[in-house]
Amino acid sequence: MKPSQFAKGFQARPDTTSSEKRTALDRLNAIDGLVQNAPKNTNIAAFKSPVVPPVAPSEADPAESANESVEYRAWRAEHSYRPGQIVELPLKAIKPSPFNPRYFYVKSSIAELAVNLAKQGQQQAIHVIPDYDNPGSYFVSDGGRRVRALKEANKETVKAIVIDLPIGIQSYKLGYDLNVQRDSQTVFDNAVVWRRFLEEKHFQSQKELAEHLGLDESTIAVALSIAKLPETVMQEMVARPDRFGSNMAYQVGRYHSARGTDSTLRLINKILSDDLSTRQVADIVKGRASAQESAKPAGRQRYAQRLDIKLGGVSVGDLKSYGDDRIELKLRGLSRDKRDEILRQIEQMLSEQS
Numbered sequence: 001m002k003p004s005q006f007a008k009g010f011q012a013r014p015d016t017t018s019s020e021k022r023t024a025l026d027r028l029n030a031i032d033g034l035v036q037n038a039p040k041n042t043n044i045a046a047f048k049s050p051v052v053p054p055v056a057p058s059e060a061d062p063a064e065s066a067n068e069s070v071e072y073r074a075w076r077a078e079h080s081y082r083p084g085q086i087v088e089l090p091l092k093a094i095k096p097s098p099f100n101p102r103y104f105y106v107k108s109s110i111a112e113l114a115v116n117l118a119k120q121g122q123q124q125a126i127h128v129i130p131d132y133d134n135p136g137s138y139f140v141s142d143g144g145r146r147v148r149a150l151k152e153a154n155k156e157t158v159k160a161i162v163i164d165l166p167i168g169i170q171s172y173k174l175g176y177d178l179n180v181q182r183d184s185q186t187v188f189d190n191a192v193v194w195r196r197f198l199e200e201k202h203f204q205s206q207k208e209l210a211e212h213l214g215l216d217e218s219t220i221a222v223a224l225s226i227a228k229l230p231e232t233v234m235q236e237m238v239a240r241p242d243r244f245g246s247n248m249a250y251q252v253g254r255y256h257s258a259r260g261t262d263s264t265l266r267l268i269n270k271i272l273s274d275d276l277s278t279r280q281v282a283d284i285v286k287g288r289a290s291a292q293e294s295a296k297p298a299g300r301q302r303y304a305q306r307l308d309i310k311l312g313g314v315s316v317g318d319l320k321s322y323g324d325d326r327i328e329l330k331l332r333g334l335s336r337d338k339r340d341e342i343l344r345q346i347e348q349m350l351s352e353q354s
Helices: 024-037 062-066 070-079 107-120 144-152 169-182 187-199 206-213 217-226 231-238 246-259 261-274 278-285 336-353
Strands: 086-090 126-130 138-142 157-162 305-311 314-322 326-331
Touching: 070 126, 107 144, 107 314, 138 144, 138 169, 144 157, 169 187, 169 206, 187 206, 187 217, 187 231, 187 246, 206 217, 217 246, 231 246, 231 261, 246 261, 246 278, 261 278
Parallel strands: 126 157
Antiparallel strands: 086 157, 126 138, 305 314, 314 326
């Protein structure tokens, strides 16, 4: 990894051992494996008054200790911190990383999460990286949504695991990999952040960026074309990732290049209201159909009625009726418990009708 890929004040460590060549995600998984055996929920504010007995760096896993950065090892010794330990930090000490993979945060989604955190408390710790140049403050490596939701819920502390990772492309890759696993990374986040990476010369070309992320170069090219859209247009699509994937957003970007912002916003509304497919939008872009009247593909039945379904003010899918005897329910982004609850209710309702 190039030294230029790290934020100012951080340096890459020599890659001298095979264990140091693990991906950032592997390292985080290893850290999470320690959590079961580590002291829990220690309220140590800014690590000034530890409640747990001091933990010497030598008590950590020898392999992990050998691979620690000098800064992190010194920080651990100063704060009596065991790798993987969950601690409570002041929310005011947490700040966003300049290499955060997420750019857009949907207000309604944050508000819904805030309600859940207020009722159930924080169930999963975030991951933070010490800001060694500003003692007592920490960069978010993973958990930006939880931080925002906790603030909205008027909480003062956050449960966190402090990890050893340079703030730079490596920390970006960690957050990106985690978001991809959760299916929460959007093409719009990628578009804005990847454009900035190239503008700031963290990567010299689209090819280099693609190789680092393990993606096809065409994926990078599509995202960068979407990055040309105004944020006002992207914001309209961010809240509906089920309808605006990379292909649909790409077509919207092409339409914007020809027609401008106002017409594009009207097209986005039509895509949602009329459930247009990517192919139909492509026909509009090519002039084969108008945004006012787009022909449906032959053989595709048009629904008679559509009901947008929301949970906590956030759209999670729709219910459509077709003809006299068919209904279709599509829901996405549900928690496992919520999904199972809805399935039980449907089964109960159908059993009562039989």
